[in-house]
Every structure is written in structure tokens, then in C-alpha cells.
Amino acid sequence: MARKRPVVIGVTGGSGSGKTTVSHAIYDLMNGQSMEIITQDTYYNDQASMTMEERKAVNYDHPLAFDNDLLYQQLDQLRHNQAIEMPVYNYAEYTRSNETRHVEPPEIIILEGILILDDERLRNLMDIKVYVDTDDDIRIIRRIQRDMVERGRSIESIIDQYLTTVKPMYHEFIEPTKRYADIIVPEGGKNQVAIDLLATKVRDILVQRGHRI
Numbered sequence: 001m002a003r004k005r006p007v008v009i010g011v012t013g014g015s016g017s018g019k020t021t022v023s024h025a026i027y028d029l030m031n032g033q034s035m036e037i038i039t040q041d042t043y044y045n046d047q048a049s050m051t052m053e054e055r056k057a058v059n060y061d062h063p064l065a066f067d068n069d070l071l072y073q074q075l076d077q078l079r080h081n082q083a084i085e086m087p088v089y090n091y092a093e094y095t096r097s098n099e100t101r102h103v104e105p106p107e108i109i110i111l112e113g114i115l116i117l118d119d120e121r122l123r124n125l126m127d128i129k130v131y132v133d134t135d136d137d138i139r140i141i142r143r144i145q146r147d148m149v150e151r152g153r154s155i156e157s158i159i160d161q162y163l164t165t166v167k168p169m170y171h172e173f174i175e176p177t178k179r180y181a182d183i184i185v186p187e188g189g190k191n192q193v194a195i196d197l198l199a200t201k202v203r204d205i206l207v208q209r210g211h212r213i
Contacts (some may be wrong), residue, residue: 005079018134
């Protein structure tokens with residue numbers, strides 16, 4: 001019997017909105033299913049040919065910062081039940097590492113990232129499109145906490161990046177993609193009702209496709 005096509009869930013929102021928390025909450029509720037969370041950040045452009053100063057000057061919140069051609073290609077391969085070699089991004093070096101990660105096609109793919117709904121090709125591969133809507137003040141606080149602890153950035157560099165690129169790009173490119181969402185989740189991971197509803201919908205799609213739950 002032919003293998004069923006994976007269910008693709010797109011989860012987007014501004015930096016620090018809680019989209020990663022929502023993604024992992026869905027993952028936890030679907031325990032027992034084969035799942036893969038893919039982040040758009042993994043597909044930042046390879047910048048190995050650039051100097052460190054040039055890399056730091058890149059606007060990482062602009063659609064052109066991402067290699068969406070590769071992301072689309074590999075997501076489509078997974079949808080057709082083909083394994084991929086996914087890039088690995090090094091945040092400290094502002095470019096891809098030389099390593100890749102082997103990913104087998106799962107039953108459920110959660111694609112999360114700030115600009116996944118900006119590209120029509122990616123939108124067309126998604127079964128469910130989710131926008132996590134969180135206040136600007138909360139998002140900047142979360143970003144400071146995350147980038148200092150997980151990415152080794154100074155508070156000065158985080159605030160400078162937020163004011164010069166993150167906030168303006170959010171209002172120019174990210175927030176407008178809300179109109180493409182099937183579901184808008186206020187306050188991210190704290191909205192348990194929305195997360196439970198999402199998990200129920202994913203189960204329904206899996207059952208319709210003949211997956212065992």
C-alpha cells in the first residue's frame with residue numbers, strides 16, 4: 001500500500017511571538033505520531049563567501065535573507081515521501097555549517113518561521129496555516145532573553161537589530177501575511193484552547209488519509 005502524504009502545518013508570527021512554543025505544544029499533543037519540526041531559520045542563505053562584518057550587516061528579517069528555493073524543494077520532497085539532507089545553520093557564525101541533517105519523511109511536518117506565508121509556493125504546500133499574534137513589547141522581551149542565552153548575543157546588538165530591522169520588517173513583511181492564515185492564535189503558547197483545537201484538526205486530517213491514530 002502506498003505511503004500517505006505527510007500533513008504540513010505552517011506556524012508563523014513575529015520574532016518572539018511564541019510560534020516555536022506553539023509548534024512544540026502541537027508536537028507534544030501528537031505524541032505517538034512520526035513528526036518533524038522544520039524551522040525556516042535553517043534555510044538562511046549560505047554566506048560562507050562573505051566576511052563576518054558583511055554577514056552581520058545582512059537584514060535577517062527580509063524575505064531575501066532566506067533560500068526559499070531550497071526550502072520549497074526539500075519540503076516538496078518530504079511531501080512526496082523522499083528523504084532530504086537538511087542544512088544546519090550556525091548562528092554564531094551567521095552562516096550555514098558544513099554539516100547537514102538526514103531527515104526521513106514523517107507523518108506530520110511542522111514548518112515554523114517568520115516568513116513562511118510570504119512565499120506563495122510554500123503556502124501551497126501547507127494543509128494548515130497558523131499565525132501566532134503577540135504584542136510587540138512581549139516579543140522584544142522574549143527575543144532579548146533568547147538571543148542572550150541561546151545565541152550568545154549582547155543586549156546592545158539585540159536592541160540595535162530589533163530597532164533597525166526586526167520591528168520595521170515585521171510591520172512591512174510579516175504582519176501582512178496574517179491574511180493568509182487559516183487560524184490566528186493570540187498570545188502563542190499560553191492559548192491552550194487554540195492548541196487543542198489545532199491538534200484535533202491534525203488528527204482529523206490524519207484519519208481522513210488513512211493514518212492510524
